[in-house]
Amino acid sequence: MIAGKEISLTIDGKPCKGALGQTILQVAGDNGIEIPTLCYLKNLSPWGGCRMCIVEVQGSPKVVPACSTPATDGSTVITNSERLQGLRRLTLELLFSERNHFCPICPMNKGDCDLQQQAYGFGIDSIRYPYLYPALLVDVSGKYFGLDHNRCILCTRCVRTCDEIEGVHTLDIGNRGVKNQIVVDLNVMFGASTTCTSCGACVAACPTGALFDKSAAFHGPLSRCQQVRTTCTECPVGCGLVVYTKDNRIVDVFGDAESTVSRGHLCRRGRYETWVEPRPRILRPMVRRDGHLVPTSWGDAVHTVKTLISASNHGQNAMLVSPRVTNETMRTLQKIGLRFDHIGMFVADKESALCTSPEFSTDAMKRLDDADGMILLGAQPSREQGVVAAKIRVAVRKRGVKLVILNSRRSDLDAYADISAPIVTLERKFWNRVGEVLGNVKRPVLIYGAAAMTAVGVTILDRLTKVLTSQCNGGEMLAPIQLPTSTNSLALAAGGVEPVEDISTWLGVQPVNFLYVVASDEPDGGARLLKEPHVRAFLEQIDCVVVQASYESALTDVARVVLPSAIWCEKNGSVTNFEGRALPLRAALAPSGEAREDNIVLETVFA
Ligand code: SF4
Ligand code: SF4
Ligand code: SF4
Numbered sequence: 153m154i155a156g157k158e159i160s161l162t163i164d165g166k167p168c169k170g171a172l173g174q175t176i177l178q179v180a181g182d183n184g185i186e187i188p189t190l191c192y193l194k195n196l197s198p199w200g201g202c203r204m205c206i207v208e209v210q211g212s213p214k215v216v217p218a219c220s221t222p223a224t225d226g227s228t229v230i231t232n233s234e235r236l237q238g239l240r241r242l243t244l245e246l247l248f249s250e251r252n253h254f255c256p257i258c259p260m261n262k263g264d265c266d267l268q269q270q271a272y273g274f275g276i277d278s279i280r281y282p283y284l285y286p287a288l289l290v291d292v293s294g295k296y297f298g299l300d301h302n303r304c305i306l307c308t309r310c311v312r313t314c315d316e317i318e319g320v321h322t323l324d325i326g327n328r329g330v331k332n333q334i335v336v337d338l339n340v341m342f343g344a345s346t347t348c349t350s351c352g353a354c355v356a357a358c359p360t361g362a363l364f365d366k367s368a369a370f371h372g373p374l375s376r377c378q379q380v381r382t383t384c385t386e387c388p389v390g391c392g393l394v395v396y397t398k399d400n401r402i403v404d405v406f407g408d409a410e411s412t413v414s415r416g417h418l419c420r421r422g423r424y425e426t427w428v429e430p431r432p433r434i435l436r437p438m439v440r441r442d443g444h445l446v447p448t449s450w451g452d453a454v455h456t457v458k459t460l461i462s463a464s465n466h467g468q469n470a471m472l473v474s475p476r477v478t479n480e481t482m483r484t485l486q487k488i489g490l491r492f493d494h495i496g497m498f499v500a501d502k503e504s505a506l507c508t509s510p511e512f513s514t515d516a517m518k519r520l521d522d523a524d525g526m527i528l529l530g531a532q533p534s535r536e537q538g539v540v541a542a543k544i545r546v547a548v549r550k551r552g553v554k555l556v557i558l559n560s561r562r563s564d565l566d567a568y569a570d571i572s573a574p575i576v577t578l579e580r581k582f583w584n585r586v587g588e589v590l591g592n593v594k595r596p597v598l599i600y601g602a603a604a605m606t607a608v609g610v611t612i613l614d615r616l617t618k619v620l621t622s623q624c625n626g627g628e629m630l631a632p633i634q635l636p637t638s639t640n641s642l643a644l645a646a647g648g649v650e651p652v653e654d655i656s657t658w659l660g661v662q663p664v665n666f667l668y669v670v671a672s673d674e675p676d677g678g679a680r681l682l683k684e685p686h687v688r689a690f691l692e693q694i695d696c697v698v699v700q701a702s703y704e705s706a707l708t709d710v711a712r713v714v715l716p717s718a719i720w721c722e723k724n725g726s727v728t729n730f731e732g733r734a735l736p737l738r739a740a741l742a743p744s745g746e747a748r749e750d751n752i753v754l755e756t757v758f759a
């Protein structure tokens with residue numbers, strides 16, 4: 153069989169073209185013929201379990217599932233006949249009879265449930281079979297989502313998503329026959345799972361109300377919400393988001409299937425943390441009077457900042473920005489930069505070394521899909537860039553990719569590695585073993601993070617290159633993928649903004665009496681700047697600190713003026729991801745209170 157060779161078949165009397173290796177469902181879809189499905193989900197392996205997609209193939213006495221039956225050249229397929237409709241209706245009735253599908257009290261009622269939609273489509277308002285109504289568990293022990301076994305139709309979409317997309321295989325089907333049930337790990341409650349990453353991909357895949365987001369439940373159907381496509385700004389991967397909103401509040405957030413970066417997948421940070429975790433917002437400008445920050449108007453706050461900056465000594469002004477700011481804010485910074493004697497961005501430990509010669513890793517996500525060997529050096533994707541970690545797990549588990557991890561901190565990825573070792577100078581025996589593991593690798597990728605930017609890290613990189621060139625078949629070069637942790641740090645560095653790790657040293661180069669901090673929507677409000685006690689003492693000595701931030705924090709405690717800035721879902725513009733792609737930010741909500749986008753605040757203050 154030559155996969156991809158063109159085939160011709162007739163579906164419902166229509167001549168259709170397809171490619172050898174495609175299923176009947178795929179060929180029908182490509183030719184504009186819709187076949188009902190329930191257990192099928194694009195990008196997952198076909199399962200063929202629900203039997204909603206059955207079709208008749210001329211010459212075959214049995215109906216076959218279109219989602220898992222290959223299309224054959226010259227065949228004739230019927231997708232819609234009285235017999236098929238009767239069988240599909242029977243399937244639906246049996247599904248409804250097996251568990252509690254009492255729609256009015258389900259969080260997916262009124263348009264978000266595929267099962268309900270199918271029932272409407274077949275005109276089902278009652279069923280011919282007795283309800284079994286088993287009393288099954290509603291597991292709401294997980295932080296972000298619940299699992300109501302009563303609504304489950306055992307389609308395994310969640311099981312396959314967890315296994316094939318997130319790569320952890322937390323879920324499976326347990327028990328037998330009518331007692332079949334989704335199980336978490338070795339049959340524990342979701343909240344006790346040791347493997348679940350809370351990525352929420354299983355919830356997004358569930359066609360019923362069995363898996364549901366707690367924060368979205370009973371807030372009205374998503375089908376009646378506004379949808380805005382934007383980009384996650386929690387890390388430099390830049391996954392695509394679809395934000396559902398109603399009455400200027402977020403109802404739910406899903407991955408954008410059309411994103412070229414993430415193809416619909418998200419990690420916990422992008423899917424939940426940004427909107428489910430409560431964070432105290434700064435809603436109005438504030439000016440310090442008699443030792444206390446008091447709310448004021450934008451006009452008064454801007455006037456105060458202008459007065460303070462003009463009173464400050466020439467040569468003693470500095471601005472620090474968060475690496476989360478947009479490209480548009482960066483361009484505004486470039487315009488106003490001359491007003492400041494120093495302008496820098498605060499980055500994580502050792503990240504300044506990554507920013508010194510900023511390299512974008514073109515097509516990194518595709519290269520991760522194609523690699524047959526991966527070396528992870530000083531990067532922690534499980535903690536920082538969850539969607540990259542998912543790709544690594546899937547590569548190892550599904551494609552048998554070789555994985556070598558060199559990191560001083562342990563992570564769940566160690567369990568998937570052929571070799572895992574701390575970043576220290578290692579012996580010859582170790583490098584021989586690395587050579588054995590990577591011996592047949594043809595397309596190795598090196599994924600390195602800030603922790604690799606040490607003298608030992610550079611020595612290790614040198615040894616790795618030698619091992620690969622001397623011991624691996626073909627002597628392929630390592631294709632490096634640089635993995636910073638800050639959202640837009642590479643773009644800012646490429647735009648000339650200096651990375652700063654040690655704030656007090658940077659500010660202490662010469663005395664500073666006016667400091668303007670653009671903390672933007674740093675989740676901790678920029679408090680990480682004050683992690684070291686001596687930095688706080690240092691900032692307290694500065695005559696005037698202005699803080700532009702979205703969230704209250706210890707940083708606002710040392711500010712003379714506080715200006716409220718918009719958060720991720722209130723921003724327009726773009727960020728540049730670690731691959732060098734400029735990705736769009738589209739505001740899903742109007743800014744809360746009197747907050748404004750960072751570049752608008754800066755243009756107003758420095759006009
Ligand atoms: S949240 Fe993610 S990791 Fe957890 S069970 Fe669902 S798909 Fe698997
Ligand atoms: S929980 Fe949802 S996705 Fe998983 S098997 Fe049940 S119905 Fe299907
Ligand atoms: S991997 Fe990064 S960009 Fe993607 S969802 Fe997670 S935090 Fe957001």
Ligand code: FES
Nearest residue numbers: 200202203205219
């Ligand atoms: S969609 Fe084909 S068997 Fe379920």
